[in-house]
Amino acid sequence: MRILIGNSVGILLMTLSAGTVFLSAGLPRQECRAEENAVYRVYLGTYTQGVSRGIYTCEMDTARGTLSAPKLVAEARNPSFLALHPTLPRLYAVSELWQTDGPDRGAVSAFAIDDASGGLRELNQEAVGGAGPCHLAASPSGRFLVTANYGSGSVSVLPLDDEGRLRPRSCVVQHEGSGPNQSRQEGPHAHQTLFSPGGEILLVPDLGIDQILLYRL
Numbered sequence: 001m002r003i004l005i006g007n008s009v010g011i012l013l014m015t016l017s018a019g020t021v022f023l024s025a026g027l028p029r030q031e032c033r034a035e036e037n038a039v040y041r042v043y044l045g046t047y048t049q050g051v052s053r054g055i056y057t058c059e060m061d062t063a064r065g066t067l068s069a070p071k072l073v074a075e076a077r078n079p080s081f082l083a084l085h086p087t088l089p090r091l092y093a094v095s096e097l098w099q100t101d102g103p104d105r106g107a108v109s110a111f112a113i114d115d116a117s118g119g120l121r122e123l124n125q126e127a128v129g130g131a132g133p134c135h136l137a138a139s140p141s142g143r144f145l146v147t148a149n150y151g152s153g154s155v156s157v158l159p160l161d162d163e164g165r166l167r168p169r170s171c172v173v174q175h176e177g178s179g180p181n182q183s184r185q186e187g188p189h190a191h192q193t194l195f196s197p198g199g200e201i202l203l204v205p206d207l208g209i210d211q212i213l214l215y216r217l
Helices: none
Strands: 012-017 020-025 039-046 054-061 071-075 082-084 090-095 107-113 120-127 133-138 144-149 154-159 171-174 201-206 211-216
Touching: 071 120, 082 133, 090 120, 090 133, 107 133
Parallel strands: 012 039
Antiparallel strands: 012 020, 039 054, 054 071, 082 090, 090 107, 107 120, 133 144, 144 154, 154 171, 201 211
């Protein structure tokens, strides 16, 4: 089974939402080419208001075009988006909750990946200081993790230590404004974080204000 982390084919990540499967690769797109007749480990992020309990894993057989039955590897609340560390066997998951403080606060968790079994061991969790974190990305340097917080319309930056653990957030940037569609754009709704190839620039699309904002770290 292929489980490659680094400058090669990445672990595949999925999010299950309302019966739809979204597939993305955890490493830069130019490096992500699925090979024929290979088996990949797949991690699945989910929403947990129903029967789901957290993060699942399965195997994708590219020769057969099949996925094995999902297996729970970490209990978590609304781990709706997952991302990988660029060099370490670490997986990060948002906790897409809709408060900025208290037990239902938005947060992000760091997990160590067991190379042999694919199991996840939680390292730590940190609050993002925003509501509804829906997307996250690790910087190419492996020094920072950033989240897009849809509910509060903000962006959070959390430093990473040398072992890929989360440190308390160092910055929260609040977007301002609205858009013409008042049913969806009554305020800012940051919904993605994307680093430039060199990692110097962070791009953040915001649905609520119809803008893509650029930040320099």
